[in-house]
Amino acid sequence: MLYYIFKYLNEAYSIPGAGVFEYLSFRAALAVITSLIISLLFGNRWISYLNRRQVGETIRNLGLEGQLEKEGTPTMGGLIIIASIIVPTLLFAKLDNIYIIMMLFTTIWLGGIGFMDDYIKVFKKNKEGLKGKYKIAAQVVLGLIIGSVMYFSPQVITREKSELPAEVTINIAEEGPSSSFDIEKKHSTKTTIPFFKNNEFDYAVLLKWLGEGYEKWAFLIFIPIVIFIITGVSNGANLTDGMDGLATGTSAIIGVTLGILAWVSGNIIFADYLNIMYLPNVGELTIFIAAFVGATVGFLWFNTYPAQVFMGDTGSLALGGIIAVFAIIIRKELLIPILCGVFLAESISVILQVSWFKYTKKKYGEGHRIFLMAPLHHHYQKKGYPEPKIVLRFFIVGIALALFTIITLKLR
Numbered sequence: 001m002l003y004y005i006f007k008y009l010n011e012a013y014s015i016p017g018a019g020v021f022e023y024l025s026f027r028a029a030l031a032v033i034t035s036l037i038i039s040l041l042f043g044n045r046w047i048s049y050l051n052r053r054q055v056g057e058t059i060r061n062l063g064l065e066g067q068l069e070k071e072g073t074p075t076m077g078g079l080i081i082i083a084s085i086i087v088p089t090l091l092f093a094k095l096d097n098i099y100i101i102m103m104l105f106t107t108i109w110l111g112g113i114g115f116m117d118d119y120i121k122v123f124k125k126n127k128e129g130l131k132g133k134y135k136i137a138a139q140v141v142l143g144l145i146i147g148s149v150m151y152f153s154p155q156v157i158t159r160e161k162s163e164l165p166a167e168v169t170i171n172i173a174e175e176g177p178s179s180s181f182d183i184e185k186k187h188s189t190k191t192t193i194p195f196f197k198n199n200e201f202d203y204a205v206l207l208k209w210l211g212e213g214y215e216k217w218a219f220l221i222f223i224p225i226v227i228f229i230i231t232g233v234s235n236g237a238n239l240t241d242g243m244d245g246l247a248t249g250t251s252a253i254i255g256v257t258l259g260i261l262a263w264v265s266g267n268i269i270f271a272d273y274l275n276i277m278y279l280p281n282v283g284e285l286t287i288f289i290a291a292f293v294g295a296t297v298g299f300l301w302f303n304t305y306p307a308q309v310f311m312g313d314t315g316s317l318a319l320g321g322i323i324a325v326f327a328i329i330i331r332k333e334l335l336i337p338i339l340c341g342v343f344l345a346e347s348i349s350v351i352l353q354v355s356w357f358k359y360t361k362k363k364y365g366e367g368h369r370i371f372l373m374a375p376l377h378h379h380y381q382k383k384g385y386p387e388p389k390i391v392l393r394f395f396i397v398g399i400a401l402a403l404f405t406i407i408t409l410k411l412r
Contacts, residue, residue: 001090001091001095002021002091002092003021003027003092003093003094004095006018006019006020006021007021007022010022021092024263024283024284024286024287027092027093027287028092028259028286028287028290029290030088030091030092031088031089031091031092031093031287031288031290031291031294032088032290032291032293032294033294034087034088034091034092034291034294035084035085035087035088035290035291035292035293035294035295035298036084036294036295036297036298037298038083038084038087038088038295038298039080039081039083039084039294039295039297039298039299039301040298040301042080042083042084043077043080043298043299043301043302043309046077046079046080046309047074047077047302047308047309050074050075050076050077050309051074054072064373064378064381064382069306070306070307073307073308073309073310074308074309074310075118075121075122075309075310075311075312076115076118076119076122076310076312076314077299077302077303077309077310077311077312077314077315078111078114078115078118078311078312078313078314078315078316078318079111079115079314079315080295080298080299080302080309080311080315081248081295081296081299081311081315081318081319082107082108082111082295082314082315082318084291084294084295084298084299085107085288085291085292085295085322086104086107086108086291087291088287088290088291088294089103089104089287089288089291090104092287092291093284093287093288094284097281097284098149098153098155098156098281099156099281099282099284099285099329100284100285100287100288102146102149102325102329103285103288103322103325103326103329104288105145106142106146106318106321106322106325107318107321107322109138109142109321110138110139110142110234110317110318110320110321110322111314111315111317111318113130113134113135113138113139113313113317114312114313114314114315114316114317114318115313115314116130117129117130117135117312117313117314117317118312118313118314121312129313130313135313135317136231139227139230139231139234139235139321140227140231142230142321142325143223143226143227143228143229143230143231144223144227146226146230146325146328147219147222147223147224147225147226147227148219148223150222150226150328150329151189151218151219151222151223152219154187155281156187157186157187157188157279157280157281158186158187158188158190158277158278158279158280158331159181159186159268159278159279159280160181160186160188160190160277181268181271181272181278188202189202189203189204189218189222190202190203190277190331191203191277191331191332191333191334192276192277192331192332192334192335192409193334194334194335194338194408194411195408195411199275199276199409200277201334202218203218203221203222203225204217204218204221204222206221207220207221225333226328226333229324229327229328229333229336230321230324230325230328232324232347233320233321233323233324233327233336233340233343234317234320234321234324235320235347236320236340236343236344236346236347237251237316237317237319237320237321237323237343238313238316238317238320239343239346239347239350239375240316240342240343240346240375240377241310241311241315241316242375242377242378243305243377243381243387243390243391244303244304244305244306244307244387244388244391245300245303245304245305245307245391246377246390246391246394247311247315247316247319248296248299248300248303248311248315248319249296249300249391249395249398250342250343250394250395250398251292251296251319251323252293252296252297252300253395253398253399253402254323254339254340254398254402255289255292255293255296255323256293256402257339257402257405257406258289258323258326258327258330258332258339259286259289259290259293260406261330261332261335261405261406262282262283262285262286262289262326262330263283263286264276264409265277265278265279265282265283265330265331265332266278266279266280266281266282266283266284266285266286266330267283274409274410276409277331279330279331282329282330285326285329285330288326289326292322296319299311299315305387305388305391320343323336323340324336327339335405335408338401338404338405338408339401339402339405340401341397341398341401342394342397342398342401345376346375346376346377347375349370349371349374349375349376349379350374350375352370352371352374353369353370353371353374354374356368356369356370357369377390377391377394
């Protein structure tokens with residue numbers, strides 16, 4: 001919104017300083033600051049309101065140290081995160097950008113589903129909340145929409161490496177002598193794949209067995225993969241939200257990494273230097289992810305141990321979905337197992353625990369467990385580690401994974 005106002009003022013009246021809104025770095029900085037301010041100011045008011053309404057979390061006694069002390073802590077704090085993302089994005093981003101539209105839709109869609117779940121739990125006093133099948137259905141619908149837009153929209157384009165000689169490419173490049181990308185903008189199902197020499201993988205290749213013209217059926221494999229990624233990461237973030245600050249801080253670390261990847265992917269000079277995919281117009285997502293990081297850090301102010309508020313499914317479902325869709329848009333979704341390693345470990349621990357328990361119960365008549373408790377963070381809590389220590393160590397692991405994710409751009 002403000003971008004268009006200042007652009008008009010600069011073009012119509014040449015007001016000094018108005019042109020600074022053309023710079024992504026300036027608008028990203030404003031988005032971070034604004035989201036922090038909103039989260040801190042709105043957070044205090046929202047927490048006070050929740051306390052007055054006695055909107056507290058009901059805690060099941062799982063025998064964990066300090067667990068019952070959290071009884072009555074306000075929940076639905078995810079609205080703080082949602083508001084702190086949406087408002088700065090509306091203020092500072094280009095709202096006609098297809099990628100910004102997709103991210104705003106994702107935030108509102110999953111935030112709304114999570115809010116419904118929390119509302120049923122808190123106000124309707126139904127501990128089960130929104131049925132799991134409805135949550136999955138909502139995630140599948142989101143994946144179907146995002147996958148379809150990514151595949152069919154003419155605004156979703158890439159610029160591939162030129163096959164022409166370097167001197168010819170230099171002469172025809174619109175962006176200057178640093179560019180070695182084709183002038184033609186293409187619609188592609190290619191994505192970044194780590195550790196391989198050309199660093200790119202085309203989903204359409206999976207349908208090569210169909211014979212000539214197989215490329216036109218690529219959506220049959222691309223869209224289901226998008227659905228799977230969104231569902232998996234969203235639920236992974238939801239499972240990670242079990243300790244004060246764990247999901248919030250981990251998401252902030254992931255957000256910073258995605259911001260860097262979006263910046264270099266949307267900048268033709270950096271993309272050329274790093275020899276990665278160049279995605280026109282995707283750099284605008286830097287504004288969104290800056291607001292995302294500011295929102296998560298701001299919420300961490302209240303959510304750090306001992307938490308003044310829990311995000312609830314309103315926040316956790318949205319955080320995971322935002323991370324998944326963002327990674328898909330910037331064609332880095334195959335880096336998610338590394339970047340979101342904490343989410344992955346939490347999810348796998350639950351899958352292994354449940355599967356092994358069911359298998360041993362069926363075979364031996366008595367169920368056995370791999371972990372003392374799942375998700376994984378509760379396993380360490382059962383072993384006697386203090387909650388703040390577990391959370392901080394998970395942060396350290398998250399930072400290490402984030403750095404390794406960036407390094408993979410050059411490990412081929």
